[in-house]
Amino acid sequence: AQSVSQHNHHVILSEAASLELGCNYSYGGTVNLFWYVQYPGQHLQLLLKYFSGDPLVKGIKGFEAEFIKSKFSFNLRKPSVQWSDTAEYFCAVKGNTDKLIFGTGTRLQVFP
Amino acid sequence: DAGVIQSPRHEVTEMGQEVTLRCKPISGHNSLFWYRQTMMRGLELLIYFNNNVPIDDSGMPEDRFSAKMPNASFSTLKIQPSEPRDSAVYFCASRPTGDRYEQYFGPGTRLTVT
Numbered sequence: 001a002q003s004v005s006q007h008n009h010h011v012i013l014s015e016a017a018s019l020e021l022g023c024n025y026s027y028g029g030t031v032n033l034f035w036y037v038q039y040p041g042q043h044l045q046l047l048l049k050y051f052s053g054d055p056l057v058k059g060i061k062g063f064e065a066e067f068i069k070s071k072f073s074f075n076l077r078k079p080s081v082q083w084s085d086t087a088e089y090f091c092a093v094k095g096n097t098d099k100l101i102f103g104t105g106t107r108l109q110v111f112p
Numbered sequence: 113d114a115g116v117i118q119s120p121r122h123e124v125t126e127m128g129q130e131v132t133l134r135c136k137p138i139s140g141h142n143s144l145f146w147y148r149q150t151m152m153r154g155l156e157l158l159i160y161f162n163n164n165v166p167i168d169d170s171g172m173p174e175d176r177f178s179a180k181m182p183n184a185s186f187s188t189l190k191i192q193p194s195e196p197r198d199s200a201v202y203f204c205a206s207r208p209t210g211d212r213y214e215q216y217f218g219p220g221t222r223l224t225v226t
Contacts (some may be wrong), residue, residue: 034214044217050211098143102155
């Protein structure tokens with residue numbers, strides 16, 4: 001069965017610090033990978049997605065993620081966070097069905 | 113495009129009452145998904161439809177939950193009877209058919225069962 005692990009449950013950073021959120025998945029076949037963000041009180045919005053090709057994917061708001069197939073990982077990065085990045089971040093994987101399997105989420109708090 | 117529309121945005125009801133949540137997917141999207149989000153269990157897929165047909169309802173917690181999609185532009189999630197443990201935010205999402213598309217989420221319905 002597919003599963004997604006997000007090891008960082010709660011991350012606290014100061015503005016301008018660099019961010020890396022871990023995401024590992026378990027699935028042996030071809031995968032599509034996603035990062036979604038949920039700002040306080042809002043719905044999930046897509047940050048970035050990987051289907052194929054260049055394993056380094058750039059998304060909105062300066063976020064990027066790297067797909068490392070050998071490590072079954074899709075970590076999210078941002079070189080310099082802002083207070084407005086305070087949100088919950090979800091990694092998700094899609095295998096050979098239409099279902100998205102979500103990780104448990106990482107809550108990011110950025111202090112000015 | 114108006115995005116995925118859900119109603120109501122907030123629902124407060126008493127235990128034992130019937131609750132109906134509604135979703136209008138983005139026009140042209142053939143797949144529709146219902147999720148539940150709680151602090152304890154995170155984001156759980158309840159059921160999803162392709163072309164109005166339920167494909168996988170293995171996430172529906174029990175018989176008190178039912179979902180329908182009578183046409184391509186409307187779906188309902190019903191809980192009867194409701195219980196306090198059903199309190200959660202329920203999200204609807206839709207996507208076009210095909211592999212290279214993400215899901216688009218609605219604003220959610222916050223359900224409180226007292």
